Amino acid sequence: MPSIFDILGPVMIGPSSSHTAGAAKLGYVARQLLGAEPGRAEITLYNSFARTYKGHGTDRAIIGGILGMKPDDEMLRDSLEIAKKMGLKYEFKLIMKAPKLHPNSARIKLHDLGGNSIEMVGSSLGGGRIEIVEIEGFKVSFSVMTHTIVIIADDIPGSIAHISGAIAEKNINIANMFVSREEKLANMIIEVDQDVPEDVLKKIRSFGWVHYVRLVEPIF
Amino acid sequence: MEINSFEDILRYSEQMNATIPEVMIEYEIRKTGKSREQVIEGVRKILNVMIESVNNGLARDVKSPSGLLNNFAKKVYNAKVNVLTVNFQKAIARAMAVSEVNACMGRIAAAPTAGSSGIIPAVITTMMEEHGIDEDRAIEGLLVASAIGLLIVKNASVAGSEAGCMGETGSAAAMGASAIVYLLGGNNKQIESAACFAIEGAMGLVCDPIAGLVEIPCIFRNAIGVANAFTSAQIALSGVESIIPLDEVILAMNEVAELMSPKLKETAQGGLANTKTAREIQRRFIYQIDIGK
Structure with a gap:
């Protein structure tokens, strides 16, 4: 059931609620699952995420989320530069065809400086809504509402x-x-x-x- | 409290002896458990983000990462030539300003989507400037717009991937048109007619973004959406009534959305996105991929 704030909103950094706002949320959830300052990130973008990611700032949004920025934080735009300053190393892999996953999906593996890591897969469903579908190899389904x-x-x-x-x-x-x-x-x-x-x-x-x-x- | 049709809105409006903004506040309170003040403050926050996004787009250097957009809004705002009136020129520039902010990873309020986020801010800030509408009245205008948006979300779609640009800038224009009519004292029938005219003017509009970027033609369709909103409001406020009721217009919109080819729904496979020039642009920008290290 839509709220009027699904119609007027969300307040977000452009250009796309699926490819930018939802992506930032996925990064932010991965950061919370790690529970520490991340030192290294390995990110795989699937399907539509892999195709549009530069143009829609999906890379900047996910890295921004991993750095603790929310979907309406204007620093998202500069997150790749901020990551370098903060010593977060990252790499992106692109998989153009992953038919079992939602078109906008990402696998994010984060490592902290103490040798701990966490790996999750999540999807951006549109309008900034997300679903986490895998954590540490377990199939899950929750939307962080x-x-x-x-x-x-x-x-x-x-x-x-x-x-x-x-x-x-x-x-x-x-x-x-x-x-x-x-x-x-x-x-x-x-x-x-x-x-x-x-x-x-x-x-x-x-x-x-x-x-x-x-x-x-x-x-x- | 269920709102599924404009008929429902009119019925609640009559039962509660309330304006459409009041009906929407009551809807939100019952839907979310928020207080009246929280709802109004929530809309005020959206209004402020909208105003800020217009100002940012007109003040900042806004060049998109692809280079396709390059301070177009400022060019229009400052142009010496105006085809009609200065306020019309400014209204168009404001919509383009927000579109550029959106494309350049600035902060916007999706209304109803990020791709169509220029129209309602341009409508509302223009009404504030040209008609002296204050903040509290502007909030009421946004609530009227939300009513139309809600009906489209429920009975058709505002997503480019489902209803093309008709769903995005067409919906925003309808929402904006109804807000203009309300703010100029129009009655509920006139609010309904304005929304109808705007949707009718955007019926079948495809979503064919060059290189899949929310840039071109999105920025121009936002500008044209503002013109659509003011045009539709002008006609409705003059007393011309829509022949087809809004609820039926929205169902027609849904039918058209279903008939549209997936190639014309945000997939960048048809229309402008499939032109020779667009394909070249796509090769140049999208496949230059830097995957970090």
């Missing part, structure tokens, strides 16, 4: 109860929860109705069987 907790943990009995307990303890309402499994690991995507305080994340992180916890905040 609300605060979203991303967890990778050992697949053990009771894990969901422990995690949802830690969230419920602080009176945070879970709107949606998706769980998927790959061999012995489980991935959980938990969409909640409000911001999540750091101590909730800390508690989840303290469980011995949890390997990865990040909070992704919505980007407007």
